[in-house]
Amino acid sequence: MPPGTNMTAAYGRFINSGADTIEIISFESDSFASVSLHQTMVQHGTSRMKELMHWSIEPGAAVLEPGGLHLMLMQPKREIVVGSTVELTLISTAGQGYHFLLKVEAH
Numbered sequence: 556m557p558p559g560t561n562m563t564a565a566y567g568r569f570i571n572s573g574a575d576t577i578e579i580i581s582f583e584s585d586s587f588a589s590v591s592l593h594q595t596m597v598q599h600g601t602s603r604m605k606e607l608m609h610w611s612i613e614p615g616a617a618v619l620e621p622g623g624l625h626l627m628l629m630q631p632k633r634e635i636v637v638g639s640t641v642e643l644t645l646i647s648t649a650g651q652g653y654h655f656l657l658k659v660e661a662h
C-alpha cells in the first residue's frame with residue numbers, strides 16, 4: 556500500500572475441489588476493518604468498480620485478477636508490510652469459513 560492510501564486489492568486463484576458451488580457471503584480479515592468483493596467494469600470508456608454481495612465459486616477454479624473480480628481491502632488495522640502475509644476468511648452460506656494467507660506484494 557502506497558503511503559497515504561488506506562485501501563488495496565487482493566487477487567488470486569481459488570480452487571473449489573468439491574462437486575457443489577460454494578456461495579461466499581462474507582469476507583473478513585484480521586488486518587483490515589473492511590473487505591468487500593468488487594467487479595471492475597468499463598462503462599462509456601470509464602473503468603468503474605461495483606460491489607458484489609456474494610461470490611459463487613463453481614467447482615473448478617475461480618480467479619480474482621486486475622481488471623476483473625477482486626477483493627477490496629480497506630481500513631488497515633496495522634501496517635501492511637511487503638513480504639508479510641494477510642489473513643483472509645471467506646464465509647459460505649453454509650456457515651463454513653475458508654481461511655487463506657495472502658502474500659503482500661508491491662505493485
Ligand SMILES: [Cu+2]
Pocket residue numbers: 564593594604625626627
Ligand atoms: Cu475495487
